[in-house]
Each structure stands twice: as C-alpha cells, then as structure tokens.
Amino acid sequence: MTSVAMLSLWLLLGTSPEPAPTAPVEAMAVEAVDVAAEAAAAAAAAAPEVTGYRDATGSTLSHSRGLLRVTMRRDALRPLQGYWAVDVVLHNQGPKALPVRLSFQPSAGEVSHTVERRVEVGARQRVVVWLPLPIAWYSGQLTIEAAGLDPIVDTLYPDSDRSEPVLVLGTPKSFESAVDVPKNEDAADSLLAARFIEDLVDAPRDLALYAGFRAVMLTGEPSKLPAEVWAALESYVMSGGRLVITRPARGLETYLPLWKAGSSPTVPYGFGSVVSCATPGLECQGLVREVLSRDPADPMGPVNPVGIQPHMSMGSDLVPLLSSARAPLGRFLLLISAFALLAGPGAWMLARRRGPLAVLLAVPVVSAVTCLAIIAWSVLVDGFALHTARYSLTWLDGARSRAATVGLGAWYANLSPEPLKLPVSTVMLPPVESAGELADMDWTGGLTMGSGFVPSRTYREWGEVAVVPSRIRLVAKREGDSVRVQNALGAPLEEGFVRLGGTLWRVPALKEGEEGTGTPEAEPEADNVAHALVSRAFEAGVERRLWGAVQSFRADLVEGEFIARVGGPGPMPSSSMPAELNGAAHLIRGEVRP
Incomplete structure (x- = not known):
C-alpha cells in the first residue's frame, strides 16, 4: 500500500497511520548489487560466445628468373610485438651455387631503413629463407637479387588481425582435433588468428620470429621437428614465451632439457612456460584460452620499451631513463630570460644611448652568443660519448653453461655510434609505438644493427632478449x-x-x-x-x-x-x-x- 493510499484511509477513519516498515540501507545496497550482478550475468549469457579461429596463413606468389624459382608469402600474420615474418622459398635448378640477397624497404612516407639477409643456395637446392620485419612496417617492397639475374620486386602487406595471433606448427586438421576449435571466417567472432606452418622442416630457426607471439602451438609430432627448430623454440620459451604442445610424447626432456613432468599441465620454464595437453578436446581448449587470456592493461611481452611520446615528460612511469636525454629546462629558461632582457629592455637602452645602428649590430651578436652557449653546454656536459642506462634479468642454466636474459636499454648520443653486431639467438625489440624508432638490420649470421639504432641527439629505448652461452x-x-x-x-x-x-x-x-x-x-x-x-x-x-x-x-x-x-x-x-x-x-x- 502506498503512502498516499494510507493517508486517505487515515482521513476517512480519523486514526493515525502506522509508519511503514523501511528496509535497512545495507539490505537495499545488497539487493541492488544482486540485481546488478544478475543483469550482468544475463547480458553475458545473451552475448554470443567468441569461438572458432581464423586461418591467417596467407597466400603465396611465385616468380622465375632463369633457373631460380622464387615463392613468397604476401600476407603473413603480424604478431603483437617484435617482428612479422616473410618466408621465401628459393629453388636453384642450376648446376652452380647462387648467392641471393633479400632486402625489404617500407613504403614511402614511413621510414627509409632497410632490412636484409644474404644466403647462398647450392646447386639444385631448395632453401626456405625467413626475413624478420618490424611490426611497425605495414607495407613495403621486397627485393630479391641474384648474380646475373634481373631482380624480383614485389609489394608485401602483413595480416593485422584484431584477434589474438598464434603461430601453429602443424596442420589445421591437427589443430582442430586437438583444441576442438572450429574454423571461423568471421574475424570479429574468432578466438584467435592462426598462422600454420604445415611442413615442420620449413619452420623458422630464428628466435626473432617467435619472440613476438604470446603463444606458439606445436600440434605436429615433436620428433619430426628439426633440432635447429627445437633450439629456437626452447630459446623462445626460456626468454618468456608460452609453448603449447598438443601431442606430448615420451622423452620431451630431450627437446626441452629444463622441462619436468608434474601434476599441473603448465610447467614454468625460465621466463616462460610449457603447456602440455594430455587430453585433446575441451581440456586442451581451456588451456589455450588460459594461455591467451591477458589483462589489456598489462604489457604484451617480457620487455616493452617505450617510444618517444609527447607526454613522456609528464607521467612518472614514462619519463626517459637517461637524464642526459631530458632538456635542462631550468638552465635553458635562465638563458632565454637573459636573452629576452638583452634583446628587449637592453636593446631599448642601447638605442637611446648609441642609436639604432648599435641595436642592429648588438642583437645578432647576442643571438650568436646565446646559440654558442647552448652548443657549449651540449658539448661540455653531454660530450660525444654514447650514454646508456641498462636493466636486465637473467636466468642461469649452469648445467648447460648458458644464460637467458631479458633486458632494457636506454640510449642517447650526440653522434651516432658504429654498427652493433650481435650473436645468434639475440633479438633487439623496438618500441611498438613508432615506426621511426628503428634501424637498418642485417640478419645474415646473426643481427647487425646499423644506421638508426641510436640517431644523433635522439633518445632511444630497445628491448633485448637473448639466450647465449655463458660461464658466469x-x-x-x-x-x-x-x-x-x-x-x-x-x-x-x-x-x-x-x-x-x-x-x-x-x-x-x-x-x-x-x-x-x-x-x-x-x-x-x-x-x-x-x-x-x-x-x-x-x-x-x-x-x-x-x-x-x-x-x-x-x-x-x-x-x-x-x-x-x-x-x-x-x-x-x-x-x-x-x-x-x-x-x-x-x-x-x-x-x-x-
């Protein structure tokens, strides 16, 4: 009964109404929370569940030059961090070895750097060459040059799917039977976008081509994976990756020496983890979902360098890690104030005493002196040395005399340094934010960082992932x-x-x-x-x-x-x-x- 009805009854009967019982505030709050929770649960139940996967293997294109046949992938899947991969099949049908150079330049309007790799293809030999390209490059031209042959030039684009990118070593059939996730052509409703490498012999041997994926799945037979590929996969896991094995075989420690079977399907492995699906189907699907789940507020990889941003001097977590890369605002303000006083009131007083001609001579002199003071400050304080701040974490595998390191380097220099040559199984990760913060890269026999690694008077951050021999x-x-x-x-x-x-x-x-x-x-x-x-x-x-x-x-x-x-x-x-x-x-x- 409402309060209005009770008041009417009181007027008719001439009696005072009893106060209506009121629920405590706490009870009302709990009831409101329960209603909100029920509404959220109903909305979640009504929303369509994101299922299925999208095949993001891409398409291939073939070219022929003389006795050299070339097949390249035009739209390879782009991971969230690091590098996307261009795989090129070189088939030399001639009787002599053929040196081949692969180079990639991003499209005009982005950056002018080049990524290249050189390889020698033996007589009547088929070679699969992988070229890592920074994810900030969304398009560009791949050039393939061989001695005595016309170059092959083609434009490539990565597949930048919004779903979680996953690299799968195996066939779509083995993936579907293991994870119980059907194929879905609609990218908006897909749980993940999968890049399949069906021939395990052709899988990448470079750590850089695995490092950007939050998960790599092995759905093929582990024994059919070449030793060089297993070495790259193990380095990937040790340096922070997640490897999901859907067909765990006996003797898995032969390929993953730090792996130890336990009660849990997820085993920590250095900075990363190994997940083994003992039972295909929903159990393996649940493990895959768990591996791919990520709080959007958390960083994407084991190391996440920050690119130059307008607000880097504002946020406490985003300031440059080198004091030399921060402008001395206080000192420059004093210098500019002194210049303003000399060029303003000082010029007026000089004009009254010496005339306008003296002002015409004095102002350029004062400007030149101010510029020289700024240059002298840069030379005397910053100097010409390369400045760096370095932070890292290292897992030691003493039994095998090696170390897995995840590090962060901040760099600044008045003059660009010489190229940096790095050993195999070392990856330099650029910031995700900017395409300009990159460099010339040569992946022949390791990684060589050339022009652009640390440009003159420009602050740079690079992540570093490495698994190298070590006796420490x-x-x-x-x-x-x-x-x-x-x-x-x-x-x-x-x-x-x-x-x-x-x-x-x-x-x-x-x-x-x-x-x-x-x-x-x-x-x-x-x-x-x-x-x-x-x-x-x-x-x-x-x-x-x-x-x-x-x-x-x-x-x-x-x-x-x-x-x-x-x-x-x-x-x-x-x-x-x-x-x-x-x-x-x-x-x-x-x-x-x-």
Missing part, C-alpha cells in the same frame, strides 16, 4: 656453520641471497672473483627476499617496462637457488658496445655451483 655462476659451499661464497658472475655483486642447507644466507657485497662469508638471514614466514630484492632493484618506470619478466623473479628461493643483484653494464650481449653507463640494475637467478 655463483659458487657456494658449506664450511661448518657458515657458507663460503665466491663471485663468478662477471660483475660486482652488490647484494644477494642463497638458500642452502635449509637456511637462507645473505651474500655480502663482493668484487668480481672475490670470496666472502654469508650470514644467516632472519626470515619471517611471510617474507620473500626475492620479491623484496626485485622491488628494490627497479624503480616503477623500469619495472613497468620489464613487467612480464619481473613476475617470474618474484617467486621465493628453493633449496640450492640464489638471486643476486650486480652492477656494471650487465650480461646483455649489447654491453659489448662502448658506452658511458648512467644507470644500471641487473638481477641474476639460478642454482649455486659447488
């Missing part, structure tokens, strides 16, 4: 009630922890090659020294850029494991370039060596 280690052994530690990490050890004999030991600061004695660390149950060390090592902006790699370092130490912070340029392969170090923090984690 931390030696620790028990001596009675203490632990003796030797620093063989190749850099000064600033702080660290070792868990040995059921006790957590704090490692003292040690120079390279120096020995010291660890002290027992009082560790409350809720304390995690690895988590605390990560938080101390990286400031907010650096941690945000290394978000994907940092998370794997936060796990607590297990028996026989250590974590250490070292100084210097760090274990990244790009540390071979001479530079003035303006900031650094490097964390290394692995098993101690006796």
Whole structure:
C-alpha cells in the first residue's frame, strides 16, 4: 500500500497511520548489487560466445628468373610485438651455387631503413629463407637479387588481425582435433588468428620470429621437428614465451632439457612456460584460452620499451631513463630570460644611448652568443660519448653453461655510434609505438644493427632478449656453520641471497672473483627476499617496462637457488658496445655451483 493510499484511509477513519516498515540501507545496497550482478550475468549469457579461429596463413606468389624459382608469402600474420615474418622459398635448378640477397624497404612516407639477409643456395637446392620485419612496417617492397639475374620486386602487406595471433606448427586438421576449435571466417567472432606452418622442416630457426607471439602451438609430432627448430623454440620459451604442445610424447626432456613432468599441465620454464595437453578436446581448449587470456592493461611481452611520446615528460612511469636525454629546462629558461632582457629592455637602452645602428649590430651578436652557449653546454656536459642506462634479468642454466636474459636499454648520443653486431639467438625489440624508432638490420649470421639504432641527439629505448652461452655462476659451499661464497658472475655483486642447507644466507657485497662469508638471514614466514630484492632493484618506470619478466623473479628461493643483484653494464650481449653507463640494475637467478 502506498503512502498516499494510507493517508486517505487515515482521513476517512480519523486514526493515525502506522509508519511503514523501511528496509535497512545495507539490505537495499545488497539487493541492488544482486540485481546488478544478475543483469550482468544475463547480458553475458545473451552475448554470443567468441569461438572458432581464423586461418591467417596467407597466400603465396611465385616468380622465375632463369633457373631460380622464387615463392613468397604476401600476407603473413603480424604478431603483437617484435617482428612479422616473410618466408621465401628459393629453388636453384642450376648446376652452380647462387648467392641471393633479400632486402625489404617500407613504403614511402614511413621510414627509409632497410632490412636484409644474404644466403647462398647450392646447386639444385631448395632453401626456405625467413626475413624478420618490424611490426611497425605495414607495407613495403621486397627485393630479391641474384648474380646475373634481373631482380624480383614485389609489394608485401602483413595480416593485422584484431584477434589474438598464434603461430601453429602443424596442420589445421591437427589443430582442430586437438583444441576442438572450429574454423571461423568471421574475424570479429574468432578466438584467435592462426598462422600454420604445415611442413615442420620449413619452420623458422630464428628466435626473432617467435619472440613476438604470446603463444606458439606445436600440434605436429615433436620428433619430426628439426633440432635447429627445437633450439629456437626452447630459446623462445626460456626468454618468456608460452609453448603449447598438443601431442606430448615420451622423452620431451630431450627437446626441452629444463622441462619436468608434474601434476599441473603448465610447467614454468625460465621466463616462460610449457603447456602440455594430455587430453585433446575441451581440456586442451581451456588451456589455450588460459594461455591467451591477458589483462589489456598489462604489457604484451617480457620487455616493452617505450617510444618517444609527447607526454613522456609528464607521467612518472614514462619519463626517459637517461637524464642526459631530458632538456635542462631550468638552465635553458635562465638563458632565454637573459636573452629576452638583452634583446628587449637592453636593446631599448642601447638605442637611446648609441642609436639604432648599435641595436642592429648588438642583437645578432647576442643571438650568436646565446646559440654558442647552448652548443657549449651540449658539448661540455653531454660530450660525444654514447650514454646508456641498462636493466636486465637473467636466468642461469649452469648445467648447460648458458644464460637467458631479458633486458632494457636506454640510449642517447650526440653522434651516432658504429654498427652493433650481435650473436645468434639475440633479438633487439623496438618500441611498438613508432615506426621511426628503428634501424637498418642485417640478419645474415646473426643481427647487425646499423644506421638508426641510436640517431644523433635522439633518445632511444630497445628491448633485448637473448639466450647465449655463458660461464658466469655463483659458487657456494658449506664450511661448518657458515657458507663460503665466491663471485663468478662477471660483475660486482652488490647484494644477494642463497638458500642452502635449509637456511637462507645473505651474500655480502663482493668484487668480481672475490670470496666472502654469508650470514644467516632472519626470515619471517611471510617474507620473500626475492620479491623484496626485485622491488628494490627497479624503480616503477623500469619495472613497468620489464613487467612480464619481473613476475617470474618474484617467486621465493628453493633449496640450492640464489638471486643476486650486480652492477656494471650487465650480461646483455649489447654491453659489448662502448658506452658511458648512467644507470644500471641487473638481477641474476639460478642454482649455486659447488
């Protein structure tokens, strides 16, 4: 009964109405929340479920020049980060070896850099060549040149699907039977866009061509994958990738030496993880969905360098990591104010005393002096050295004498440095935001970064992913009630922890090659020294850029494991370039060596 009806009844009967019972505010709030939750659930149930996959393998185009037959893919799938791949099949039908050069230039109006690769195709040999291209390049011309033959030139475009891009080593049939996801031509309703490499022998051997995918699926027979491809896949997983194996076979540790079977289908592996689908169908589909699920607010990969943006000086997490790359606004403001006083009131006073001719002579002189002051400041303070700040995380695989490193480098120089030659299994990841922040790249026998790597007076950030041979280690052994530690990490050890004999030991600061004695660390149950060390090592902006790699370092130490912070340029392969170090923090984690 409403309040109006009750008031009318009171007037007729001449009695006072009883106050209507009112629900508590808390109960009303709970009821409102329940209604909202029911409405959200109904909306989710009414919305069509995103299912299926879109085949994004692309189409091929063939050319012939003399005895050389060339087949290239025109619209290869573009990952979210790093590089998209152009695969070219070169078939030399002649009796002599043929040197071939592949080069790619982005379309006019973007950038003028070139990516190239050289290969020699033997007599009557078929070779599959993969050319990594930065994802910021949405179109360009591929040129194939061979001695004595007319060049082949064609325009290529990547497939930039909005669905999650996934690289599948296997056939569409094996993928559908394993994951129970049907083919869907409508890209808007697809769970993922899949690039299939059906002939496993032709799969890429380069880490760069896997590094941009958040997930790589192996639906073919693991034993049919060549050893060179397995090496690239394992480097991909160690450096932060996710490998889904739909046909796990016995002896998987032969291909993935760090893999250990457990109760969970997802096994951590360095910075990444290996997911094995023991039962095809819905179970494997659920695992794939879990692998592909990502909070849009989280960064995409293990390392996410930031490109130059107008608001970089505004946000605390996006400021340049080098002080030399930030304009000295305070000093320049004083200099400009002095110039304004001399050119304004000073010129007026000079005109009254000396006449207009003196002003015509004085103003250009003052301008020249101001410009020379700015140039002198740049030369004396910045100099001509290459400035860098470097941050990295490294997993050590001591049993195989190698290291997986995910790093971030900030660079600035008045003059561009010489080309940087990097070893195989090293990838330099450019920022996603800008196509201009790239360089000439030569992928022949590794990666050579040429012009544009660090342009003159331009701030640059590059991510770095590498799995390289390494002999660095931390030696620790028990001596009675203490632990003796030797620093063989190749850099000064600033702080660290070792868990040995059921006790957590704090490692003292040690120079390279120096020995010291660890002290027992009082560790409350809720304390995690690895988590605390990560938080101390990286400031907010650096941690945000290394978000994907940092998370794997936060796990607590297990028996026989250590974590250490070292100084210097760090274990990244790009540390071979001479530079003035303006900031650094490097964390290394692995098993101690006796």
